Amino acid sequence: MPSPSIARGFSGELPPARFNMARYCLERQAAGTPDKTALIVVSDIARPVSEAECWTYGALDDAVRRIAAGLLAEGFEAGDRIMIRMPNTSEYALLFFGALAAGLVPLPSSSQLTAHEAEFLLSDSGAKAVAIAKDMVVDAGGARIFDETAIHALREHEPLPDYVDTAANDPAFLVYTSGTSGRPKGVLHAHRSAWGRRPMYRGWYGIRADDVMLHAGAFNWTYTLGVGLTDPWANRATTVLYNGPKDVQVWPRLMEAAGATLFAAVPTLYRQILKYCDLAEHDMSTLRHGLTAGEALSPALLAHWQEATGRNLYEALGMSECSTYVSTGPDMEIRPGSPGKPQPGRCVAALPVERGTEPLPAGETGLLAVHRSDPGLMLGYWRRPGDEEAVYRGEWFIGGDLAAFDEDGYLWYRGRADDVMNAMGYRVSPQEVEAALAEHPDIAEVAVTELSVREDVKVIAAYIVPREGAAPDKASIEAYAKENLAAYKCPREILFVEKLPRTANGKVMRRALHQPD
Template identity: 70%
Template sequence: CVPLPSSAQLTDQEADFLLADSGARVIAMSDDLAIRPPPDVRVFGPADVAALRANHAPQAYADTAADDPAFLVYTSGTTGQPKGVLHAQRSAWGRRPMYQGWYGIRSDDVILHAGAFNWTYTLGVGLTDPWANGATAVLYNGPRDVAVWPLLMAKFRATLFAAVPGLYRQILKYNDLRDFDLSSLRHGLTAGEALSAALLEQWRTITGKELYEALGMSECSTYISSSPSVPVKAGSPGKPQQGRCVAALPVEGGEEPLPPGETGLLAVHRGDPGLMLGYWNRPEEEALVYRGEWFIGGDLVHFDADGYMIYHGRNDDVMNAMGYRVSPLEVEHCLSQHPAVAEVAVTELTVREGVSVIAAFVVPRDPDEPEGMDAAPLLAHARQHLAAYKCPREILFTDSLPRTANGKVRRRDLANWRR
């Protein structure tokens, strides 16, 4: 039995894809979700789960090996459709370097994570890692109101709080943290997107606490970080955690790590126990991310003379939306189905320092029609067919899209394209 945690934000179409692609035969879901599973999928609601717990004794732990499948998560990729990432039982062991290499965790810690449990960041940091260390995990499934997080930190005397940088920014903007007793909080943890120097300084100034950043991906546990034992360096998520083999490899090929200061593709050695077993039923895509004994995720980085990693962006077009990886192809496919759209290209657009959003550049089918230059119907269409975090935040109309000589859209040129 391999569990697949998924998001309550999924539309019917997205849920249908995950069910079909994974081959899942059972789904456990709350009664208030609008998802309608197909007839051949067995549904367990809250009452069914309660009955199981009441009428059946817990089973003994399965006798598993390190490379046996443990769980499946889905992440966006360059092909447009989400792909399944299959992790092994050894992935639990692969998380151990971050206990002190990022959290500085103790058995008496109380950890509050602001993410959703379909995300490996939340699943590990907010649940399994606290349990593995005898610590307490605070779980919240209510409305995602930015005002709730300092309330929960104060109420439950949280010692560690974890969230994406974007949420830290909102907490600081819409709350006066001086109104809350956060004396129990030792420090904050953040990952999922780059932490700007301005946000780091704002958090430090207002709270007097440190904020430790980390870098990871769905295919591997978090493997680069700052921590109580690795001082924060503005502009860097930190250093490779103790015991991990991480390097920058030449973009053009080869397995020899680059020296400090030279930019290349971030790579993790295949021997890392936190690395995935592979992509679910995607052998072609899986072959693309391995180079000899190295897994390459597509991030451009260099390591400085002190061993800190400096991030230079993605080598492909996958976007980052509040920590979630989102394929522009998936968003483009959705918007292209709207009758008012002739052409569309989607990219990540920086709106101010440390803040980026998903933006769609649209060539209208008929600019003279009332709907031709109206963003509202396109945004509504996206919300109907995509999870909220995948929806564009900006629609920008243009006469044409930047293209290469062979007709491919140059997404990297969109931000400076005429509008």
């Protein structure tokens, strides 16, 4: 049977030729519902949400156009990059959309970066300016520094009469990959990327204008910029963000206090909420469902959340180059262990690993590919033309993920092509081994990678975080693996650890597993 995604090309509605991402998210909303709440920023969970910082669509539109006017008055020109290195504040969001409104290219980055890491992004991007929060230090070189005073001054300008007229294919924003292997790599997106998210509206979260979206991520991640800001605003919904002290207890309290209808986080946070919070103490009746991305959602975690809350978790799979394009959603069956199907309109396929452009039949594992006509696909890698040659194969973009589709169109993730292990001459996906071991009752978390035991000899190793109260038992896990995996897929080494190394976005860093702290 051929691959489920046999249509060649994106079949959804394409964006208009002239399109500005900031205009798409704010102009129509401000004109139609200027007094509706668009953004709530909570800093102190002990205070009522009604006392938190609140922005209406009318106020957002005005502030964004003021910042756009201020940036243009400062002499910035179309395409100039402006790096943002701040925590989750309204100023971050205003600067990001203000730059878009002015035809500039914001570079969202993490406030947790070291000065050295920030300086690399600043240098590599060629940014003309960097916006920083109080007490942050960065060697800006020749770039201008916008501190809190300068940012406030931008908002004193008369608002730009209209959003800058940009083409759908004009550069909009630049993000950098997490850099778990080598230097971070810039991914340049066009204004059309916001339009390219439209298949997610029904295909993932079923978003409505009356929704209240609570997102637990940071702005430097496309997961947060898209799911936390762009999509809610494009649909006239309300976004709630938290920037107070880190405490897992905050999230169920905030769901209740804000009346959240949608909650977005990585699976690790859902796991922590279940472990450390008494959900029975909180009224979560407004929550329709949760959204999860960034790492695989285990069937055990899905079942635990469903049992504890009576709500579903809808998973999505994506990448920095095209955001999320495969997902489960309210209108489809959840199949535990699968992130779902390609969203309506998407053209997604599994291609042969070595070469070829014809989609593989159902059941065969290949490289996950997105048709290059997808409006959500990046413009390209920043100043790395050689990398682009490696990821395009004919009409397809290949991100390096391995996957197979079943006969019903559900995708089954098999890991990264560069994570695949070689065991006894067989290619083995670490995710496949992890998925099998994750069902063991004594395992809370597991990550699998190759471990060098002596020169030229590598074996499959499983790094396991035991469940609370469980006694680590190698023999039990080895027996379980033999029952559920082919012999060549079974770990030869079992190592118990207190936690798994992760990126700031919550993804497991397999290459760091065998390195000392």
